[in-house]
Amino acid sequence: MPPSTEHGRPDPETTTLALSRDGRPVSDRGDTVCVIGAGASGLTAIKNLTEHGFGVDCYERETGVGGAWNWRHDRSPVYASTHLISSRPFTQFPDFPMPDSWPDYPHHSQLLSYFERYADHFDLRRHIWFGTEVVRVEPVADDRWDVTTRSTGGYGPERTSRYAAVVVANGHNWSPKLPSYEGLAEYRGEVMHASSYKDPAQLRGKRVLVVGAGNTGCDIAVEAAQQASRCWHSTRRGYWYAPKYVLGRPADQVNDLLLMLRVPLRLRQWLYHRTLRLTVGDLTRFGLPKPDHRVYETHPIANSQLVYYVGHGRIAPVPDVARFHGGGVTLTDGREIDPELVVFATGYLPRFEFLDPKVLGDSDASGRPRLWLNAFAPGYPTLAVAGLLQPDSGVFTLSHWQTVLFARLLQARLARPQRAAAFASRVEAGAGERYSGKVKDSSRHWFEVGHADYLRAVQRALDELEAGR
């Protein structure tokens, strides 16, 4: 194994040349691991792999770290007011805390500076090839991988390098999911996906319809309430709008106190409903639909302001859109509204266009990989996906432990192959496992995980892998 101080970049002089299946030259990178993407999950992958003694080449299509959280990146979904949904202890990497002086819910620019400091603190940039995008990732013999890259934008020649393992950390919040509506083409108003929403000035003085009750949809509805001349907020169903603070503390910290005390789900749901009832009150009184599910069954929405603005008449809750027509929108309850601007906060779809969908167990190309721990693909012991999770909490902690587990697995492959083999059969048996209670089925919720359930599963996997060490 190369020492961790080894310079990570491919060096054509010292590598032996192999040939790919179709006869192109491949530079062999030996035991080096390839990481795709230098966002939050990619950075923690580099850090944890180098910490476990592996050489790493990371490819990043942009020119900076931070991925989705870097507002300079053209694929970044953040808007000016983006703040964290989970409070600091749940958001930070478990071995690199955010500063004490930061607020409970930091701003996205603070998060970017956090990732930049993380990269500098652990000297990760020397492993990253910026401005380089991955075109193809192909499995080859001996569980190795050929990774083909080129300059972002398709300039310059492609080059292929062979790696011992690959971590896919390309993020899942950059490819907009746009629902199709009857008559949308005839609609004369402006239409945008939340991914191109950057600043509340885009809403100022307009009649705005916001579609979608995710955290982004609610944030934009609140900004429309402050800036737009009118705001309608269209949701498919009623949701639980959790305040960011309850009982004087960030709500997720209160929730985890109950989790820690192992309070059963039913009781937690009851307590939650009770607390909401006492603090926020009955939402149907504001004209919001009654939730058709119990709390914790959909991705949590943490927004203290939405209900506030509904109560001030600045947001008009409306049901789903039935169809568009030239001058406006017909809702499913038959009502007609006439927005000038429609913002679709309808989410994103994960995409892995450089990888054969079959590798991730997505044989019918439905966009839903079949993995164990949302990370490990059956039959491909040297591949891991990092951060393909929609947790009810911060995702970075989870990516951190995924990549620690993967690094330990790669170590076990070298030192204790029978343990690694046991892990592989575990992946085989457990693929497609879910790590949350009952959730509503939608393309948003298939990779929804409860952070405690998920981390417990990772802990078990780690304990099994390390047993008898």
Added chain:
Amino acid sequence: MSATNERVRILRGREWARPVRPVRREVLGAAPELEEGRPPLLFVPGFGHGAWAFAEHWLEHAASRGFPAYAVSLRGHGGSERAPEATLRAYTHDVVQVAAGLPRQAVLVGHGAGALVVSHAMARYPARAAVLAAPVMGGWSTAATALRRNPVGTLPALVGGPLKLHRRQLFSRELPDADARRYAAQLGRVARRAQWQLLAGREAEPAVGRPPVLVLGSPDDRVVPPAALARAARRYGSAPLLFPGMGHDLMLDARWREPIDAILDWLVKEPQRA
């Protein structure tokens, strides 16, 4: 590392649900004249001591040899905010906060009970390396030694009162009496709960990234008996580096230069992961 619990604990519900309350921290530092790319050192004083103990000699000396050097006062100590209810976890939090705030991956150097804090901090921050100087790793044997050497100062601590250290416990006879008195007058008091956790606290979780660890001390230390020193070193798979004739406070004693030079020499050789 036979004695340490090797299981990484992923679920940290208590730490998530009840984060440590932030306090104002005192951090003293000395920068080298020329930036040579050496890792920063973070000195962690033991119970009763503050960052001042390292500012006396070691910070400047480390900086003069090219290492950016910092020392933090644990909450309730030195110039940091008062914290009578502090716990070992709060002290650990203070160290990790300062370490993560440094521009590059830091070397943690703990002295006395600060070494125990460092051993816990290593489970929450991937230190580049760690040094445990005259480590007080806790447990009842620590109390027994203290009781034997300084019964008057120690007894109240065992029944919940404050621990009082005597200057003859801390310094060798080579240190001029005036200096010893001056240092002893600066000693502060430890929070009651942390004091208890020193005796009956939990073993540290495994260190992130298995950093190399150097243990050093003096066979003539009146706080840490040689057996405890050897035990601490064995935990990290090595033997202690010994400086005979010195007292417990290696950084203040008359021959303070020897141990810090040994630490810096060890770091210059760039020790690899355990």
